[in-house]
Amino acid sequence: xxxxxxxxxxxxxxxxxxxxxxxxxxxxxxxxxxxxxxxxxxxxxxxxxxxxxxxxxxxxxxxxxxxxxxxxxxxxxxxxxxxxxxxxxxxxxxxxxxxxxxxxxxxxxxxxxxxxxxxxxxxxxxxxxxxxxxxxxxxxxxxxxxxxxxxxxxxxxxxxxxxxxxxxxxxxxxxxxxxxxxxxxxxxxxxxxxxxxxxxxxxxxxxxxxxxxxxxxxxxxxxxxxxxxxxxxxxxxxxxxxxxxxxxxxxxxxxxxxxxxxxxxxxxxxxxxxxxxxxxxxxxxxxxxxxxxxxxxxxxxxxxxxxxxxxxxxxxxxxxxxxxxxxxxxxxxxxxxxxxxxxxxxxxxxxxxxxxxxxxxxxxxxxxxxxxxxxxxxxxxxxxxxxxxxxxxxxxxxxxxxxxxxxxxxxxxxxxxxxxxxxxxxxxxxxxxxxxxxxxxxxxxxxxxxxxxxxxxxxxxxxxxxxxxxxxxxxxxxxxxxxxxxxxxxxxxxxxxxxxxxxxxxxxxxxxxxxxxxxx
Ligand code: HEM
Numbered sequence: 001x002x003x004x005x006x007x008x009x010x011x012x013x014x015x016x017x018x019x020x021x022x023x024x025x026x027x028x029x030x031x032x033x034x035x036x037x038x039x040x041x042x043x044x045x046x047x048x049x050x051x052x053x054x055x056x057x058x059x060x061x062x063x064x065x066x067x068x069x070x071x072x073x074x075x076x077x078x079x080x081x082x083x084x085x086x087x088x089x090x091x092x093x094x095x096x097x098x099x100x101x102x103x104x105x106x107x108x109x110x111x112x113x114x115x116x117x118x119x120x121x122x123x124x125x126x127x128x129x130x131x132x133x134x135x136x137x138x139x140x141x142x143x144x145x146x147x148x149x150x151x152x153x154x155x156x157x158x159x160x161x162x163x164x165x166x167x168x169x170x171x172x173x174x175x176x177x178x179x180x181x182x183x184x185x186x187x188x189x190x191x192x193x194x195x196x197x198x199x200x201x202x203x204x205x206x207x208x209x210x211x212x213x214x215x216x217x218x219x220x221x222x223x224x225x226x227x228x229x230x231x232x233x234x235x236x237x238x239x240x241x242x243x244x245x246x247x248x249x250x251x252x253x254x255x256x257x258x259x260x261x262x263x264x265x266x267x268x269x270x271x272x273x274x275x276x277x278x279x280x281x282x283x284x285x286x287x288x289x290x291x292x293x294x295x296x297x298x299x300x301x302x303x304x305x306x307x308x309x310x311x312x313x314x315x316x317x318x319x320x321x322x323x324x325x326x327x328x329x330x331x332x333x334x335x336x337x338x339x340x341x342x343x344x345x346x347x348x349x350x351x352x353x354x355x356x357x358x359x360x361x362x363x364x365x366x367x368x369x370x371x372x373x374x375x376x377x378x379x380x381x382x383x384x385x386x387x388x389x390x391x392x393x394x395x396x397x398x399x400x401x402x403x404x405x406x407x408x409x410x411x412x413x414x415x416x417x418x419x420x421x422x423x424x425x426x427x428x429x430x431x432x433x434x435x436x437x438x439x440x441x442x443x444x445x446x447x448x449x450x451x452x453x454x455x456x457x458x459x460x461x462x463x464x465x466x467x468x469x470x471x472x473x474x475x476x477x478x479x480x481x482x483x484x485x486x487x488x489x490x491x492x493x494x495x496x497x498x499x500x501x502x503x504x505x506x507x508x509x510x511x512x513x514x515x516x517x518x519x520x
Contacts, residue, residue, distance in 0.1 A: 004365040005313065015045055055320070056355050057106045060151055061117045064100030065199065065252040066319035067259055069308035071095050071122055071269070078303060081220045081273065082212035084332030086124040087303060094123040096366060097308055098322055099199040099255070102134075103154050103166035109248035111240040113167045113194045113455065118204030118226060119324040120306070123370045126409065130328040131224055132348070135196060136188040137205040139289045142181050142430050144343015150175060150182075167194075167455075168462035177471035180433040183479060184290050187440045190455035191448065192234035199255045200265035201233040208341040209286045209293075211334040212273070213414050221274035221286055221336065223293055225300050229266040237455065256311055264309040270300035284436065285429040289340040291436055318366040323352045334414040339426075358382050437479040453483065457490030469493050474500075 013021045021042050028040035036043070058064075072092045079088045086093050100117035101108065116135040121128055141150050152158075153175035154166045163169055167189065176182045188194065196202045204226030211219045235243070243250045258265060272293050274286065284291040312318035325348035326341060335341055352361055358381030361367060376392045391399040444452065456476070463469050470493045477484035477496040488495040 015042055016049075055357065058100075058355065059351055060102050061100040061119075062106045063104050063108050063110070064098045064117065064319060065255050066096060066098040066312055066322060067255060067308040068310040068312065069095050069097065069264070069306060071120075071304055071306045073304035074302060078212070078271070079214075081214050081222075082332035083215050084124070084129070084212070084330050085126055086122055086129065086330070087332070091125075093125070094370065095306060095308075096121045096123075096318070096322055097306075098319060098324070099202070099251070104164065108164065109244035110251040111195065111235060111243045111248075112165065113189065113237070113240070113459065115189065115194065116196055116199070116202060118202065119322075120204075120226075121322065121324060121328075121367075122330075124330055125371055126330040126332075127371045127411075128328050128367075128369045129330045129333060130324045130326065131204075131206050132324045132326050132344070133204045133206045133224065133226070135202045135204055136185065136193055137207060137223075137225075137292045138185050138188065138436070139207055139340060140182045140185045141179065141340065142288055142290055143339040143426065144341075144347065145339075146179070147340075147343060147347070150179075163462075167459040169459075170463050170465060170468060173460055173463045173472055174465070174468050177468055177475060180475055180478070181290050181430070183433055183475060184437040184440065187437045187452065187479065190452045190459070191440075191444070192236070192451055193232075194455075195235045195237065195240050196251065197233040197235050198230075199251050200258060201228050201230050203227055203232050204267065208289050208338045209274075209336050210341075211336055211414055212271075213332055213334050217412070217415060219276055219334070219414050219416075221276065221279065223272040225270040225272070226267040226306070227270060227300075229268065236451070237458070255308075259308060259311050264307050266308075267306045269303045269306060271303050272298040272300055274298060284432060285427065287336055287338045287427075288430045289338055290430075290433070294439070312366075317364075321356060321361070321364050322366045323348070323356060323361050323364075325349055325352070329411070331409065331411045337416075356382075360384065434478045441480045441483055449483075453486045453490070456483075456487040460487065461491045463491075466493060 013024060015021060024042070024046070027036045027043045029036050038044070070092045071086065073087050073090050075090065076088045078084075082088065085091070098117065098119045100119070101110065101112060101114045102117060103114055104112060117133075118135055119130065119132045121130050141147065153171040154169070156162055156164060157171060166172060176186055206224030209221050209223055212222045213219050247253065255265070272295070274293065279286060282293070282297070286293070325345075327335075327345040327349065329335070335345065353359060356364070359377070360380050360382040362369075362373075363382070363384045376394055378387060378392045389399050441449070441452070460469055460472055463472075469491045473484050473488045473491065473493050474496060476487055477500050481496065481499040485495045
């Protein structure tokens with residue numbers, strides 16, 4: 001059998017069947033100027049394979065760059081909180097990371113105003129764990145059921161596929177003006193965070209509140225953070241626009257070149273931990289992915305270090321075919337009921353079934369766990385494994401009885417008590433859309449504020465509908481009056497007269513009450 005990695009060998013050429021070919025420039029024809037023969041299996045195979053080279057690009061995050069490396073936990077202090085060995089053992093484990101833009105197509109420019117994906121696959125001894133995050137700590141929407149609407153608003157319009165620039169777009173701003181939960185994330189998107197200078201200088205966030213689970217089955221809420229050792233740095237908008245023309249591969253090339261030159265990028269993984277008993281002690285809902293946990297309230301504690309030190313051999317095989325999935329968790333890490341996360345747990349596997357052509361993409365080299373894999377799944381498109389034996393079901397008494405399920409090292413779902421009515425209604429505790437957008441604005445220096453105002457003016461200013469521009473400015477007035485006035489002056493709408501948000505500048509006093517279990 002051939003191994004997965006194939007070295008270049010231009011001294012010989014064969015068909016897929018290994019038959020050596022003497023000539024690949026001329027088709028088999030009758031006479032030098034005659035018709036081509038169907039019998040030319042080499043020509044048919046060569047063209048057919050070429051015809052099938054393309055697979056669908058990712059429905060979002062289509063453009064990306066990846067690299068291999070390793071992760072190592074510093075020490076075992078997290079052992080009290082989780083049985084995830086890679087977070088506690090101090091052993092070096094392999095990782096593959098893919099950075100991406102979100103809205104653009106596979107061939108789009110790197111330096112656009114956009115969120116960046118930061119997805120990490122940890123190849124742990126307990127199985128693959130994927131931390132599928134972004135370079136911003138919050139998200140546009142609170143519930144994944146809105147994701148198709150949001151992405152349809154961000155992507156080019158369906159009639160003419162214009163505009164390519166997602167942030168300067170009637171439909172995006174229409175969506176934003178009608179869905180105020182987007183505002184906190186829109187503040188991040190209009191800030192310099194949306195213009196990273198380098199993937200090596202970007203923070204990463206798991207965004208959702210996840211759960212760590214220890215050996216006693218006890219849960220602790222957790223938010224994951226990546227901090228780049230080089231610090232967080234951005235381009236300015238003028239640079240971005242010029243670079244997009246001169247070197248659309250700017251971020252991708254930077255990552256590749258630095259790794260080739262031995263300047264390996266590094267990040268520290270950190271966690272914010274919240275005891276379960278403190279679930280309702282915040283003035284926002286921990287399950288709401290449009291909220292951060294302020295670091296002043298819960299500090300980020302360092303857990304380990306990741307270094308990226310090897311470029312892929314083949315972009316398609318590795319960076320394109322890698323399949324991240326929020327539901328790829330290992331013992332000791334579990335979900336919460338964050339409705340955005342729950343939808344993601346459905347969406348990734350579903351999309352990869354079509355993007356990667358069937359149910360066996362976990363066998364692709366870049367996705368293969370280092371942990372042993374034993375399933376009773378069989379057959380299907382792209383099956384690579386040759387499963388031996390007579391049985392592929394459990395329990396069975398024919399092939400050696402029923403192996404006992406090990407009582408340690410297995411994944412057992414966190415035991416959460418849930419009861420209540422089946423309803424289609426978001427909790428009131430998700431309804432403060434403005435406080436953290438204001439917090440973000442208030443934390444900015446004057447230079448950063450100028451950049452944010454200019455970004456709003458540039459992007460929103462391109463929106464053709466004055467009504468939409470007016471609605472967005474009215475929403476910004478709920479974030480900060482000065483911000484709304486400054487933006488309005490650049491986008492041709494009347495400045496709002498005064499602040500409209502009754503609880504401006506402070507969070508709603510009712511929220512911790514609303515968060516009480518009886519109200520949820
Ligand atoms: C892809 C992050 C929300 C569906 C990605 C990727 C990242 C990411 C980093 C690229 C993975 C790669 O490099 O291959 C996030 C974050 C979210 C979020 C941080 C919110 C906190 C959602 C939601 C959905 C969704 C709500 C759907 C309900 C998808 C899909 C892909 C994707 C379908 C393409 C996956 C593939 O083709 O392999 N996301 N996403 N995402 N995301 Fe999300």
